Amino acid sequence: MRAKVTVYPRREILDPQGKAIRTALQRVGFAEVTEVRAGKSFEIDLGPLDPQKAADRVGAMCEQLLANTVVEEYAIEISADARTDVKSGAEKTS
């Protein structure tokens, strides 16, 4: 089982980082950009688990550590997929 967790600042909260990135995107010609929120994502490998149980456990992880729910909100995706590594520039040159 694998969980993907994304954490974003709550919409009501000023996200200065997202705002700076939006401004930069607009400056380089992406005028269609209206809003950017900058967050974090986590990939968590869990071993064999029932999907519902996995979602519950990861939800608890979010509440306890991965997100600060005073200022952030989170989303969880659970999948049974095998590990698929994202190819990064650094990996290609190694």
Place this chain on the structure above:
Amino acid sequence: MRCGVVLFPGSNCDHDVYHVLKHVLEQDVVYLWHEETTLKGCDFIILPGGWSYGDYLRGGAMAALSPVMRSVREHAGKGGPVLGICNGFQVLTEARLLPGALRRNRGLKFECRDTYLKVERSDLAFTSCYRQGQVLRLPIAHGEGSYEHFPEELDRLEAHRQVVFRYVSPAGELDDDWNFNGSARAIAGVVNEAGNVLGLMPHPERCAEEVLGNLDGLGLFQGIVQPAARLVGAAR
């Protein structure tokens, strides 16, 4: 009184706090490593500034789960005084010992400068050396010090008089230009409902000795360790 300065990997204002308590106020002071499971008999716990655990995940998030914090929580629950400065404030909010959260500064800039703080209440032990409404000059040095909470929770804080310090102009007026990090309602420091756990972003330990040219921060420590000093402070 025995004071304990908690040391997380990445703390960097610990010795300044130790120095003020040990050499300026002549108290018994020990360091408490983050892996400690007891507080070594300390009566007053200080969480200093720095970058505990490299600020991984969020400022204070990892430190809040460290072993020593279990004992700090117990101490706080029994009414023992706990002071969190800068990163220590972040740790206390992440540990839910104080309400709210500290977010990236409004302008994304690391702000290192003097700020002016209005003392919103002087009826706490911590602030007993200050006068209600007194304006203090204390330095800040942080990138994530913008205080945030849900609007209804901010109202609750105000109703319970939990806002202890607010960023103001040198004249003591609320002024957005002097709220460098963009904190909600210009909040610089809050206390728990019981009044024994206080957190603030500015650094009182950096202005607590004559030679530093500013003594405005000393009262915050004196209020706890030298109750006799309260009268002196009030007469100032």
